[in-house]
Amino acid sequence: MGQRAAIYARVSTADQSCERQLRDLAGFAERGGYEVVEVFRETASGMKANRSARAEVMKLAQARHIDAILVTELSRWGRSTQDLLDTLNRLSGWRVSVVAMSGMTFEVDTPHGRMMATMLAGIAQFERDMLSERVRSGLAAARARGRKLGRQTGDRPKSDRLAPKVLALVAEGRSYRWIARDLGLSKNTVAAIVGRARVHTAPDIKIAE
Structure with a gap:
């Protein structure tokens, strides 16, 4: 066989x-x-x-x-x-x-397999180098156009900025799913915002998930 x-x-x-x-x-x-x-x-x-x-x-x-x-x-x-x-x-x-x-x-x-593996390793490194070069070139071109990259000083994550709105909608009885869809967040992010609020406040917040 x-x-x-x-x-x-x-x-x-x-x-x-x-x-x-x-x-x-x-x-x-x-x-x-x-x-x-x-x-x-x-x-x-x-x-x-x-x-x-x-x-x-x-x-x-x-x-x-x-x-x-x-x-x-x-x-x-x-x-x-x-x-x-x-x-x-x-x-x-x-x-x-x-x-x-x-x-x-x-x-x-x-021996043949080792030769092919060596060639593959070289190609893989070449691919990584090319990707890194493209990323650096893209960043340099963006800076040359005056574009600010990354989070700027004083910027807050979207979830932090929308946290008061999330909590207000929760207080109105809105569901996680409805809030997430309305504000462009994920349901998990909404849950995390509510979870953080519960840690820092004594009263329980009633939520319709």
Whole structure:
């Protein structure tokens, strides 16, 4: 029997389907002699950090129930170069590789895998440097236009400025939800304002949540 593998397919939006990826990966696994242990599909943006199906694949890898993860392309697995590198390093510790149908196989404990990991690390650092440079350039351009950045001296957070209004509306019997919607705050912020007021005042405030 070949290596045990998990198939992972992902699409970005609900109007897309994983079926083609799954069909292609099933054929790829058969040709490569992989024993497919489990199949995972996910609908999530590529930049979304919390991907439940991918987390389940990582649990299988950590438990040593699989030897490889099969994907159509690396962008389906990694959120960014750094994320890809981080997960590859974790998987390497469990001796699990990521195999893309494009022919890319990442096994950090092999010379080829170490070379690819080094390249990825360089690309990830380049991406961070470019992002930092863009942020600095944007701030400099904003200052050149005379724009004041950050909170100015004497400014108060929106929640502090609106606290008296929040408490007045609470006293009128308005609900947290209604106040939040009316003042452009979150319900949690309204609750925090009321909570702070309760700490500093003796009478209980009656609230319709």
